[in-house]
Each structure stands twice: as structure tokens, then as C-alpha cells.
Amino acid sequence: MDIKTETVQKKPEDIRHELQAGYKKAAGNIFISDRQGYWSNLDKDESRRLADISSETGPRAAVRKHYPQFFNVIFSPKRQGGLELLDLSGEESCVDYGCMWGAMTIPLAKRCGYVLGVDQTLDSLRFLSTRLKEEKLDNVDLLCSNLKSLGNFRNKFDVALVNGVLEWIPESGDIELKRYYGQYKPKEYSGPTPGEQQLAFLKTVHRNLNDGGRIYLAIENRFDFKMFLGAKEPHSNLFFVSFLPRKAADWISKIKLGRPFTNWLYSFKGIKKVLEESGFSRVELYMCFPDYRYPERIIPYGGSLKDFTPTISPANDMGRKSYKRFLARIGEFAIFGILRLKFFAPSIIAIGHK
Numbered sequence: 001m002d003i004k005t006e007t008v009q010k011k012p013e014d015i016r017h018e019l020q021a022g023y024k025k026a027a028g029n030i031f032i033s034d035r036q037g038y039w040s041n042l043d044k045d046e047s048r049r050l051a052d053i054s055s056e057t058g059p060r061a062a063v064r065k066h067y068p069q070f071f072n073v074i075f076s077p078k079r080q081g082g083l084e085l086l087d088l089s090g091e092e093s094c095v096d097y098g099c100m101w102g103a104m105t106i107p108l109a110k111r112c113g114y115v116l117g118v119d120q121t122l123d124s125l126r127f128l129s130t131r132l133k134e135e136k137l138d139n140v141d142l143l144c145s146n147l148k149s150l151g152n153f154r155n156k157f158d159v160a161l162v163n164g165v166l167e168w169i170p171e172s173g174d175i176e177l178k179r180y181y182g183q184y185k186p187k188e189y190s191g192p193t194p195g196e197q198q199l200a201f202l203k204t205v206h207r208n209l210n211d212g213g214r215i216y217l218a219i220e221n222r223f224d225f226k227m228f229l230g231a232k233e234p235h236s237n238l239f240f241v242s243f244l245p246r247k248a249a250d251w252i253s254k255i256k257l258g259r260p261f262t263n264w265l266y267s268f269k270g271i272k273k274v275l276e277e278s279g280f281s282r283v284e285l286y287m288c289f290p291d292y293r294y295p296e297r298i299i300p301y302g303g304s305l306k307d308f309t310p311t312i313s314p315a316n317d318m319g320r321k322s323y324k325r326f327l328a329r330i331g332e333f334a335i336f337g338i339l340r341l342k343f344f345a346p347s348i349i350a351i352g353h354k
């Protein structure tokens with residue numbers, strides 16, 4: 001056995017010891033810091049109930065029965081499509097920042113040696129813990145903590161996932177999405193700008209990677225074509241705010257929602273710049289269709305859109321068809337299949353190399 005293999009095999013144990021030394025242990029494989037928070041599509045009672053029922057009936061049955069609208073977002077095999085880009089060997093130690101219900105944590109754990117899932121929402125981690133049990137995965141630990149107050153890990157990771165999380169980093173306080181998304185809820189923010197907070201978080205991600213480690217970052221494109229054709233920005237439910245200058249977006253958001261627009265998204269060029277500023281020496285960019293959550297087609301940003309066929313389904317997650325989705329499908333074909341305007345691709349996956 002050579003030295004490299006020995007190091008890789010020892011690492012998950014070392015990370016576990018580090019967690020045991022630094023944090024309190026809650027149930028099972030969940031560690032907790034004193035910096036918890038709340039973010040979920042469900043309200044707090046529902047989250048607790050989902051975790052409780054899942055531990056009795058199993059997570060699939062619980063979601064199918066009580067929250068069928070979230071079944072695909074949690075369990076769809078399409079969610080893991082982007083992980084192919086990492087070409088994992090099966091031995092890597094990974095961290096999934098903002099892991100929530102484990103849509104990426106579980107498929108990642110099946111492809112690598114170890115995963116630490118980190119999230120601020122304890123009940124989401126309790127639910128994920130029931131998924132790990134159901135899947136008989138014992139190579140995952142969970143840490144309940146605010147990503148903005150994470151320190152340095154002595155044992156570093158080979159891969160870090162930041163999937164649909166960077167845009168939420170500037171938020172503060174508890175977020176129950178249905179009482180927040182598109183709702184008038186006045187809120188003051190102080191301290192660093194959203195961009196400064198995102199940069200600080202990405203620097204932490206960078207610091208906690210081994211030399212040669214990689215970040216997998218997935219996020220909506222600030223210039224997603226749909227937002228120019230009448231679709232609302234998906235985090236605030238407002239028109240135009242993603243692509244307008246940040247100050248103008250703040251004004252619109254303050255008028256409509258009583259708070260500034262903090263869910264900053266980036267263009268391809270913008271995300272590359274932020275990753276480079278965070279310390280990543282090389283960044284690969286991919287266009288992702290129809291979006292990063294259910295990636296059906298992932299094309300290098302430098303690649304060709306020749307032979308592009310549309311990916312937007314005329315039906316939503318629940319199988320309901322709508323004329324808006326049909327028009328979006330036509331728009332998608334016109335913009336990418338005919339005009340080949342890569343700049344307007346819906347989502348971005350960036351792989352940054354340390």
C-alpha cells in the first residue's frame with residue numbers, strides 16, 4: 001500500500017475525530033455548533049414533523065404522503081447529473097455546504113469515500129439522517145452550523161459542493177420560505193455587502209480544501225434568458241432584479257418587499273472573477289439546461305450549441321402543463337438552438353481548482 005492510499009483511507013476517521021473534539025453530538029451522526037439557524041420551504045412545525053414521521057415510516061413514504069410537491073426535488077435521480085463533471089475516484093473526502101435534505105449529499109456519498117453535510121437547519125439534517133439510514137450509508141456525518149461562522153478544518157477536503165447556496169449566504173435570520181418568498185417583510189441589513197459576504201464564504205471554502213482540491217458551484221445565471229422574457233427572479237419573486245444594477249434592484253425590492261435585494265447572482269464572467277478572487281487558480285465553466293437543479297444538458301461554456309434541442313418541459317414538477325412553459329421552451333430553442341447566445345444560459349456550474 002503506498003502512502004497516498006494510506007492517507008486517503010485515514011482521512012474520514014480524522015475528520016470524525018475533529019468533529020467529535022470541536023462540536024457537541026446530537027442524535028446519531030449529527031454534530032451541532034452553537035450557530036444554528038433556519039431556512040426551509042417548510043415552516044418550523046412542518047420541518048420537525050417531516051423529520052419525526054420520516055424516522056418512523058422512512059423518508060420516501062413520508063414525503064410521498066405528506067409533501068408530494070417536494071418529492072422530485074429531494075429524490076429525483078436527475079438532481080445528481082452535474083456530479084459526473086467531478087469524475088470522482090471513490091476515495092475523496094467531500095463537504096456539501098448547505099446540504100439541506102441531501103439531494104446532492106446522498107448521490108455524492110455513493111461516489112466518494114466520505115461526505116460532511118453542513119447546514120444551519122437542524123430538522124433538515126434530522127430528515128437527511130433518516131435518508132442515510134434508509135440508504136445504508138455510513139460514510140456521512142452532518143454538522144449543524146452557520147456557514148458564515150465556520151472556522152478552519154484541520155483535515156481538509158478534496159471536493160466542496162456549493163449547490164444553490166451562494167445566493168442565500170447574504171441572508172440572515174430565520175427564513176420560512178413561504179412567509180418570505182415574494183412577501184412584504186421589512187428587514188434591515190448591516191455590515192458587509194452581499195458580494196463581500198459571498199466572497200468571504202468562498203474564501204473559507206477555498207481554505208478548507210486540500211491542495212489540488214475542487215469546488216463544484218451551481219447557481220442560476222444572473223442573465224438567464226427567462227428573466228428577460230417575463231419570468232420572475234427565483235429567490236425574490238420580483239421582475240428584473242437579477243440583471244439590473246444592484247442599486248436599482250435594491251430600490252425595487254425595498255418598494256415591493258421592504259428589504260434590499262440580497263440574493264446576488266452572477267454572470268459566467270462574474271462567477272469566474274469571484275472564484276478567482278477567493279483563491280481558485282483555474283475555473284471551468286459550464287452552461288446548464290434547463291437549470292442546475294435538474295441538469296439535463298451540461299455544455300462547456302467554451303463549447304458549441306450546434307444541434308441544441310430544448311430541455312424545458314411543458315409540464316412542471318407535478319406534471320401540470322402550462323402555456324408559459326411551452327413558450328419558454330420555444331424561447332429556449334430560439335435563443336440557444338438558433339441564435340446560440342451562451343451568455344443567456346439559465347444556470348452555471350463552475351468547477352474551481354485550488
Ligand SMILES: C[S@@+](CC[C@H](N)C(=O)[O-])C[C@H]1O[C@@H](n2cnc3c(N)ncnc32)[C@H](O)[C@@H]1O
Nearest residue numbers: 039098099100103119120146147148163164168
Ligand atoms: C436552496 S437550499 C439548497 C439545498 C441543497 N444544496 C440542494 O441543492 O438541494 C439552501 C440551503 O442552504 C442552507 N443555508 C443557506 N445559508 C446558510 C448559512 N448561512 N449557513 C448554513 N446553511 C445555510 C439553507 O439552510 C438551505 O438548506
